[in-house]
Amino acid sequence: MKTYRFKLYRSKKNKKLHRLIDVAGRIYNHLIALHKRYYRLYGKHLNVNKLMQHMTKLKKRRRFVFWNQLGSQAIQDIAQRIERNYKLFFKNQKRGIKTAPPSFKKIKKYKSFTLKQTGYKLLEGNKIIIMGNVYKYSKSRNIEGKIKTLTVKRDFLGDIYIHLTCETEETAVEPRSGKSVGLDFGLKQFLTTSDGKIIESPLFFKQSIKEIRKLHRILSRKKKGSNNRKKALITLAKAYKKITNRRRDYHFKLAKELAEEYTIICIEDLNINAMQKMWGRKISDLGHGQFVNILKHQCTKVGTMVVEIPRFYPSSKTCSKCGYVLEELSLDVRSWACPICGAVHDRDVNAAINILRVGASTLGGEGVKPASAGILR
Ligand SMILES: [Zn+2]
Numbered sequence: 089m090k091t092y093r094f095k096l097y098r099s100k101k102n103k104k105l106h107r108l109i110d111v112a113g114r115i116y117n118h119l120i121a122l123h124k125r126y127y128r129l130y131g132k133h134l135n136v137n138k139l140m141q142h143m144t145k146l147k148k149r150r151r152f153v154f155w156n157q158l159g160s161q162a163i164q165d166i167a168q169r170i171e172r173n174y175k176l177f178f179k180n181q182k183r184g185i186k187t188a189p190p191s192f193k194k195i196k197k198y199k200s201f202t203l204k205q206t207g208y209k210l211l212e213g214n215k216i217i218i219m220g221n222v223y224k225y226s227k228s229r230n231i232e233g234k235i236k237t238l239t240v241k242r243d244f245l246g247d248i249y250i251h252l253t254c255e256t257e258e259t260a261v262e263p264r265s266g267k268s269v270g271l272d273f274g275l276k277q278f279l280t281t282s283d284g285k286i287i288e289s290p291l292f293f294k295q296s297i298k299e300i301r302k303l304h305r306i307l308s309r310k311k312k313g314s315n316n317r318k319k320a321l322i323t324l325a326k327a328y329k330k331i332t333n334r335r336r337d338y339h340f341k342l343a344k345e346l347a348e349e350y351t352i353i354c355i356e357d358l359n360i361n362a363m364q365k366m367w368g369r370k371i372s373d374l375g376h377g378q379f380v381n382i383l384k385h386q387c388t389k390v391g392t393m394v395v396e397i398p399r400f401y402p403s404s405k406t407c408s409k410c411g412y413v414l415e416e417l418s419l420d421v422r423s424w425a426c427p428i429c430g431a432v433h434d435r436d437v438n439a440a441i442n443i444l445r446v447g448a449s450t451l452g453g454e455g456v457k458p459a460s461a462g463i464l465r
Contacts, residue, residue, distance in 0.1 A: 090233060090256045094225040096248040101221055105240055105248050108219065111158050113198030116166050119143075120192055123170065133178070136171040140164060158201060159219070165202040183400075200241040208238045216250065225250055232256060245325045264391050268352035270444025272403065272436045273376050276422075280436035282444040287342065289374055292335045296327065303327055339379045340386075347386040354447025355380065356403065357396040395447035407431060408441040 096102060119139065126134035143163060146152045155163060173190040180187045209217045214227040218240060233254035241249045270282035278289030293300075303324040310317035346353060358376055387394050397403075405414040410429040417424065417435070425432045 089236070090254050092229065092231055092252045092254065094227060094250050094252075096250060097224040097226065098247070099223065101223060102246075102248050104221055105218065105223075106242060106246070108158055109198060109201055109240065109242055110195050111154060112162065112166060112201035113193060113195040115155055115158065115163055116170070116198060117192050117195075119167055119170055120190060123174070123190070133174060136167055139167055139171075143167065157219075159203065159207050161204040161206060162201045165204070199243075200239050202237050202239040204237055210235070218250075243329070245322065245329060264351045266351035267349065268354065268444060268448060269346075269350045270354045270440040270442070270447060271346075272440040272443060273356070273358065274436055275374070277436055278374060278376075278379075280434075280440050282437065282440040284434075284437050286436070290338065291374065292331045292338075296331050300324070300327055335375055336378070336382075339375065339382045343379065343383040343386040346383065347390050347392045350392060352393045352395060352448070352451070353383070353387060354395045354397060354444045355383075356401070356443055357399045393451075395450060397443055397446045397450070401442070401446055403439040403442040403446070404435060406438075406442050408433065408438050408445065 096105075122139065122142070123134050126132070143155075144160075147155050147160075147163075170190055177187055177189045203218075207219055210231070211217060211222070214224050216223055216225060218238070231252060231254060233256035235252050235254050237253045239251040239253075241251060243249070267283075272280045272282075274280065277286045279287050281287075303320070307317065307320040307324055310320050358380060384394050386392075402413055405417045406412070407414075407426040407429060409431040410426060412426055412428040414424070421435060423432065423434050
């Protein structure tokens with residue numbers, strides 16, 4: 089599978105797509121309300137098939153006729169997405185991780201809808217028909233493979249992007265043999281490798297905070313509803329977008345380097361929501377979740393294997409030399425000595441070595457060559 093992302097040309101017609109996204113948002117909220125009501129009445133989770141049967145009836149009612157603008161596949165996709173989020177929520181609850189259940193969204197902030205086989209068609213050149221209208225997009229690369237889904241997405245500047253997911257011929261990249269590594273993600277350092285490399289991530293948001301604050305101040309002085317206020321809003325949104333883009337570029341570059349250097353990369357299965365609860369906004373500025381996705385993508389391209397180890401493995405507290413597990417290790421302790429074997433550990437490097445060891449052991453040791461001698465004892 090491969091996803092292409094293209095920006096649509098700005099056009100008056102884009103309003104129609106914005107309207108469809110609004111419709112998707114209203115449907116989303118309606119379905120959330122149904123879930124909540126069902127739970128209140130029966131104390132059970134509303135199953136997605138049941139929900140869909142009910143929706144088929146709803147669409148025939150006058151009040152909900154506008155739902156049909158979007159087509160049944162897109163509606164189905166919304167129901168399935170909610171289902172996935174609920175499943176994740178229940179799973180987290182079982183594991184004792186507190187996260188919020190899926191909830192209502194402001195229509196303005198609702199971002200996308202997805203079509204499966206119907207409702208769109210690619211034309212020659214850079215044109216695409218979406219729900220009966222022709223749009224132009226900036227075609228930065230050729231599309232390969234069979235298109236499975238089209239997602240129409242808007243950003244906060246009002247620009248519209250299309251995401252095409254394509255099934256590509258399995259060009260199975262042969263796994264290479266070579267060095268393996270464990271990565272430990274953190275707050276102090278963005279990541280630490282088991283062979284002792286420390287990679288700091290620039291906090292892109294923090295770097296620009298002065299500029300962002302200034303733009304917020306300018307905005308607050310503009311009269312509500314005025315054109316100047318609109319302009320100031322756009323400038324602010326652009327500044328935010330620049331931060332996101334810079335972070336993304338940085339992640340791509342780093343992921344590519346790692347994927348090319350190592351052949352097996354072991355990481356912890358991250359729960360970003362839980363991390364966010366614990367550590368606050370800094371974690372979203374670092375963007376570990378986005379980085380892991382990009383890393384996986386880069387790795388499949390070059391035939392590097394990514395091994396995820398369970399999150400609850402105590403990678404920081406375990407001595408990587410003798411396997412002794414400390415009872416406690418507070419977050420501010422950067423290095424420690426093992427009371428059993430006496431080895432002195434840098435907190436993050438030790439964690440990364442453990443992550444590598446556990447990851448490698450799940451592979452049965454096959455083809456695993458430690459990045460530095462003695463790690464896999
Ligand atoms: Zn030890």
